[in-house]
Amino acid sequence: MFAKLPLTALRGFESAARLGSFKAAAQELNISAAAISHQIKNLETLLGVRLFERSSQSVRLSADGECLHTYVHRALLDIQQGLQVLSPSCVAQSLVVSTTPAFASLWLIPRLGGFYRLHPEISVRLHSSNEVVDLRRDASIDLAIRALFTPDPQLVEQPLMDEYFGVYCRPDWQPPATGAPVELIDVPWLSSSAVTVDWPAWCAKAGIGDWLESARLRRYDEEQHALQAAIVGHGLVLASQVLVAEAVARGQLIAYRPEIRLAGARYTLVCVPGRERQPAVRAFSEWLLAQGALGG
Known part of the structure; x- marks a missing residue:
């Protein structure tokens, strides 16, 4: 059934699409930029569509590339999660949450003990920055908490509190x-x-x-x-x-x-589509939404 799936090319495509760069994708996958370019060109030939708009200085996803990236990213996340479930070394789950230093120190950290009591198997690592992290490019971030002004249709958003x-x-x-x-x-x-x-x-x-x-x-x-x-x-x-x-x-x-x-603003939980189904992300989101419902 899956014999003809170009898995290597799809992995290269997902990395380049998420990072917005063939060179960055090559560094992430530890191969050459020429190899990434070759994989994507073969994928475009196979599908009969152009996945990237190329210029002399940059590459960006075409409309077809945006559509394919949504499916591929979700599928690879599911595969990764399946491997983690079966791996003895991954019994202790980790979760990386991005938010501002103020929200982390003044609101989130004082409440984290309650989460650990419910889920001692999940370790939360905080990424604190006043800069908005591009979740589609930085796959190391599982979930972000933002004071949101305008919705982002490319992310899954859950309102936390006003x-x-x-x-x-x-x-x-x-x-x-x-x-x-x-x-x-x-x-x-x-x-x-x-x-x-x-x-x-x-x-x-x-x-x-x-x-x-x-x-x-x-x-x-x-x-x-x-x-x-x-x-x-x-x-x-x-x-x-x-x-x-x-x-x-x-x-x-x-x-x-x-x-x-x-x-x-409205504080909101955001993640890349597909990650909301991961057990650690789902557990943390449910706990956080319950905290927000208590009135902050």
Whole structure:
């Protein structure tokens, strides 16, 4: 039944399609770029279609190539999973999850112990970066958690929780005396809404624009640093309710004027089609979605 399947060429094609480069595919498979080119040319001849659009500087998938890559990638993932199930050395499963450093340290890591108690056989390795990883090119990443602004039709997406921004302070924080400057902790935030997430936007919505005339701004580049500054009493912080949830649960911070909110993004789980069926990915996704359903 499968005697005529060009498995070697399909593996070379999948690597080149995922990495967007014949040279990168050759390095991944430890063969020459000429061999990759030859395999793909033979595959194109066999199918009677052009799989890549070639130029002097790059290659990119054609419409037929995009279609074939979806099927081939899923099939190879299934084969890989089948081999892992039968391999004694793979009894302990591993999972690589990509997310931002702030989400990893402030939300995910404090909850990971609950996942390990349910699934001690799965080891989670975190890939933390503020850069969006191209999951179709980096096969080492199983799953990503993103604050998503626009859907990606080429990925499987599962909504985790919606984000909003509010102001938080220490439980013992007291408003400054009349005329005295208020201390505001400032950190850059991104939002999917038309409203910018910053102190002027929040103050305008709260009807206290005069705060900004004399405010002392404490500026930080990292969300973790801004929240830590608020916890130790350096002032009010405008923050994501997702990232501040752990500090609120511990009683380190409380919401100030909780009725004033600015819209944020939607945290979403994303993976390459086919990976959502892998047992470790499915187990982690189900656990994570249950955590999100608890309200962050």
